[in-house]
Amino acid sequence: MTAPTRTKGGATRPLIITLVVIVVIAALGFAYASPYIALNNLKRxxxxxxxxxxxxxxxxxxxxxxxxxxxxxxxxxxxxxxxDSKLATIGAMIGVTLIGPLVDAYATPDGVAALLNGMPPHGDPSERPPAAPAAAAQAPASPAAGDAAHSAAPAQPRQTTAGYRSLNEFVVTYRRGEGDAHYSAIFRREGLFTWKLAAINLNE
Structure with a gap:
């Protein structure tokens, strides 16, 4: 009595199913990790x-x-x-009319770098994001210059947390050094794997 022979199609079917399952799991894992990857790539x-x-x-x-x-x-x-202060009121009203340059300054790579490094705008119309630290690092500096740069560097945020707020929204929260002050950078999904920084909340 001869044993039943397995067809070639029957032998490859479990392999195909296994490969499909692996691809689906990998795609889901990448989809979940995609905002973290986007945040890392954007910050760099x-x-x-x-x-x-x-x-x-x-x-x-x-x-x-x-x-x-x-x-x-x-x-x-x-x-x-x-x-209660007429001078403060006038100053604030003038500030509201002059926010265009401040917004334009922070809607730039310099501004994005500041936002992702714990340095949000404070609302002063003449405020600008700090200059690129990378450019200064390329040139040799004396020890005194290095000490000055270190002393002028802004303090890093006390704590940073990141996570999904919803299926299509990913939030990075920066806790600053002044008490419980914090703000957040909001990424929104575009398509299945693409995320973009789309909003800032300065009063979380």
Whole structure:
């Protein structure tokens, strides 16, 4: 009595199913990790002032609108808090009309680097993000210059957390050194694997 022979198709079917399962699991894992990868790639590109790569990971029109809304809100809160001072009121009103240059300054690779390194705008109309540290690092510096640069460097945020807020929104929260002050950078999904920095919340 001869044993039944296995057909070639029957032998390869379990292998195909296994491969499909592996591909699906890998795709789901990559989809889950994609905002973390986008955050890492964006931060490295922004720190290096790699404009082309930064443009791939930032929705600048949406970020500009968000910055404008947040800074106007910040100035309005100051206006409400200082309503007993006519000088402060006038200053805040002038500030609201001058936020365009501040928004434009932070909707740049320099501004994105500042936002991702714990240095958000504070709402002063003349405020600008710090210059690229990478450019200064390329030139040799004396020990005194190094000490000065170190003393001028802004403090790093106390704590940074990142995670999904919803299926299509990923939030990075930066806790600053002043008490419980914190702000967040908001990434939004575009397609299955693509994420872009699209908003900032300065009053979380």
């Amino acid at each position: 590109a922004a720190d290096a002032r790699d404009t082309q790569t930064v443009n791939q990971y930032v929705d600048f029109p949406a970020l500009r609108d968000s910055l404008k809304e947040q800074i106007v809100g910040m100035l309005n809160r100051r206006l409400g808090a200082d309503n």
